[in-house]
Amino acid sequence: MDILRTENMTKRFGGVVANNDLSIGIPEGEITALIGPNGSGKTTFINVVTGVHPITSGKVYFKDQDITGMEVNRISRLGIARTFQKIRLFENLSVIENVLVARKSFYKSGPLSVVLGTPSFRKEEKENKEKAMELLKLVGLEDNAYDSPKGMAYGLRRCLEIARALALEPQLIFLDEPAAGMTRDEFKVIMNLMMILKEKGITTLLVEHTMDFIKAVADWVYVLNFGQIIAKGTFDVIEKDPLVLKAYLGED
């Protein structure tokens, strides 16, 4: 079953058709990769599906619920999380605080009990801290919990971004170029993390350029070029597709 699907989704920015008639299914519990040259519409796909940009035409369904045009926060509360191509962290908060802030929508205590520090709030805070620590452990940042993210290595900052997305306890996560600019070793951390997410039953849509990475983790691949799907299938199938080779090599 597809946890998310788009039907004839089109997104225009003025005269630019960034997504052109996309009908994409993301199978539940698996890793789907969305690849394509720069400017082919990958980030736009994520932005439209998660409600950041309004759709021009078409439909988006999450677990058969029509979420077309729904507001960003409502979509994230349904269980869809994402990371950004450009890392967004709170630089003045510690690593663990960055994760805790992301969990703030889980707080049940009202503002008054927060101010008064009531026992129910303190209990809740303790649980959130444990959960945040668990996530930091998952992404390999447990020893950095009380550090500032400012001076941290790029790969670790990426991992923190992913932990923040996971703090929402999503069923579906969009990772926009999580391994961009990473070293080979950092790569392995992300790959490993993706396999752990899969074991936990979380569905991933991965936007990535590195073919070795996609080959290693993706169950399914969609290839975009100029906003359109030019191929879909397993990596082994799309890698030999003449349209895909042409799009990447830029031959005529």
Ligand SMILES: Nc1ncnc2c1ncn2[C@@H]1O[C@H](COP(=O)(O)OP(=O)(O)O)[C@@H](O)[C@H]1O
């Ligand atoms: N907010 C925006 N405003 C105007 N044009 C945009 C915007 N976002 C993306 N585009 C355009 O849409 C096309 C697809 O961009 P994008 O989705 O970022 O591609 P990719 O992530 O595959 O590199 C590009 O031509 C880009 O310039």
Ligand SMILES: [Mg+2]
């Ligand atoms: Mg992009």
